[in-house]
Amino acid sequence: MATQNLFLLPGDGIGTEIMAEVQKLIDWLNANGKTDFATDTGLVGGCAYDKHGAAISEEDMAKALKADAVIFGAVGGPKWDNVPYEVRPEAGLLRLRKDLGLFANLRPAICYPALADASSLKRELVEGLDILIVRELTGGVYFGEPKEITDLGNGQKRAVDTQVYETYEIDRIARVAFDLAGTRSKKVHMADKKNVMKSGVLWSEVVASVAKDFPAIKYEHILADNAAMQLVRNPKQFDVMVTDNLFGDILSDAAAMLTGSLGMLPSASLGAPDAATGKRKALYEPVHGSAPDIAGKGIANPIAMIASFAMALRYSFNMIELADKLEAAIAGVLADGLRTGDIAQDGKKTVGTEEMGAAILAKLAA
Numbered sequence: 476m477a478t479q480n481l482f483l484l485p486g487d488g489i490g491t492e493i494m495a496e497v498q499k500l501i502d503w504l505n506a507n508g509k510t511d512f513a514t515d516t517g518l519v520g521g522c523a524y525d526k527h528g529a530a531i532s533e534e535d536m537a538k539a540l541k542a543d544a545v546i547f548g549a550v551g552g553p554k555w556d557n558v559p560y561e562v563r564p565e566a567g568l569l570r571l572r573k574d575l576g577l578f579a580n581l582r583p584a585i586c587y588p589a590l591a592d593a594s595s596l597k598r599e600l601v602e603g604l605d606i607l608i609v610r611e612l613t614g615g616v617y618f619g620e621p622k623e624i625t626d627l628g629n630g631q632k633r634a635v636d637t638q639v640y641e642t643y644e645i646d647r648i649a650r651v652a653f654d655l656a657g658t659r660s661k662k663v664h665m666a667d668k669k670n671v672m673k674s675g676v677l678w679s680e681v682v683a684s685v686a687k688d689f690p691a692i693k694y695e696h697i698l699a700d701n702a703a704m705q706l707v708r709n710p711k712q713f714d715v716m717v718t719d720n721l722f723g724d725i726l727s728d729a730a731a732m733l734t735g736s737l738g739m740l741p742s743a744s745l746g747a748p749d750a751a752t753g754k755r756k757a758l759y760e761p762v763h764g765s766a767p768d769i770a771g772k773g774i775a776n777p778i779a780m781i782a783s784f785a786m787a788l789r790y791s792f793n794m795i796e797l798a799d800k801l802e803a804a805i806a807g808v809l810a811d812g813l814r815t816g817d818i819a820q821d822g823k824k825t826v827g828t829e830e831m832g833a834a835i836l837a838k839l840a841a
């Protein structure tokens with residue numbers, strides 16, 4: 476078995492607590508001959524700023540670029556609210572996405588059967604829910620220039636963020652969505668605001684043209700505000716939803732609550748396959764943040780992090796059987812009634828991060 480290099484970036488807040496559970500899984504998989512992962516750990520976010528004055532050091536960026544996959548926890552927190560914008564914790568994550576070329580962000584929102592009653596919606600609306608949000612991750616208003624605040628000198632300031640998309644960026648993310656829809660229930664929605672945004676007009680044109688190359692897939696355009704409403708009204712009408720960087724960020728947090736908690740949603744951020752080797756750069760992270768309100772208490776739900784690691788097994792290492800088993804282990808502990816506080820139903824006993832991680836590992840090992 477060839478050694479695969481994982482670069483772990485736990486980050487801040489609950490990032491370190493949930494990454495510890497992934498580290499235990501990696502140690503067990505290696506010790507039992509299931510994988511041969513070599514791991515290295517770096518700093519990103521506020522902890523990197525405290526040590527290096529930057530949201531990620533050049534040395535750790537180089538390690539991320541070289542790794543077979545990056546496993547990322549979460550960054551940010553009130554401690555760094557007043558650091559300069561360029562070196563705020565989130566800048567480390569954005570730089571990783573941009574410099575690794577991770578344009579395709581897959582955010583599956585799956586409602587595990589045992590959690591249908593933990594959802595923000597009624598059981599019948601979410602039972603069996605399986606939506607895949609495909610978020611464009613390296614373009615749009617996150618990166619467009621100019622991006623600035625100027626002093627107008629009359630006690631007023633002017634802030635500008637710029638939404639920029641070029642045809643190739645929309646085309647390639649749309650193809651990822653249609654390809655994935657081909658392996659699922661063959662339906663793609665694309666959400667934009669073509670009624671007010673020029674970039675939306677281009678998204679509509681390009682995605683409709685890509686759709687013609689996939690005649691077996693049903694394609695529908697939807698305005699992003701309506702998509703948000705439909706997600707909480709009748710989520711099961713969606714299968715794959717492709718959208719831009721900002722709408723994808725917002726719609727995926729909304730989708731998370733359909734599954735029970737933000738602590739349930741994993742993600743994979745993928746680059747284009749290398750022309751020579753076919754390998755993609757990749758980073759795997761939960762959709763949630765550093766959860767400062769519960770950090771340090773040992774009560775964070777590690778499932779989004781562990782399920783992100785399962786996505787790494789699936790997408791970076793083609794270990795499909797192991798990924799399936801790990802996801803089944805998550806479903807299994809939930810079916811057994813184990814709950815962290817965020818997914819607890821009335822009156823049920825809750826467990827902490829370590830206990831949940833250990834139970835998932837025990838199920839995997841059984």
Ligand SMILES: NC(=O)c1ccc[n+]([C@@H]2O[C@H](COP(=O)([O-])OP(=O)(O)OC[C@H]3O[C@@H](n4cnc5c(N)ncnc54)[C@H](O)[C@@H]3O)[C@@H](O)[C@H]2O)c1
Pocket residue numbers: 489548549550551552553565568737738739760761762763764765766767768769774775776777779817
């Ligand atoms: N990928 C990332 O690193 C990432 C993502 C989102 C937000 N952030 C950053 O995190 C910081 C806090 O942001 P926020 O509070 O808006 O969002 P958040 O996702 O950290 O937390 C939102 C709410 O969800 C809860 N929550 C989140 N993850 C949970 C888990 N695993 N288990 C149990 N409960 C969980 C939190 O306790 C909180 O009440 C900010 O600095 C933000 O920029 C980072």
Ligand SMILES: CC(C)[C@H](C(=O)O)[C@@H](O)C(=O)O
Pocket residue numbers: 565568569724762764
């Ligand atoms: C932390 C922040 C930069 C990030 C984003 O906005 O993309 C987060 O909210 C996410 O969903 O990954």
Ligand SMILES: [Mg+2]
Pocket residue numbers: 724725728762
């Ligand atoms: Mg977000």
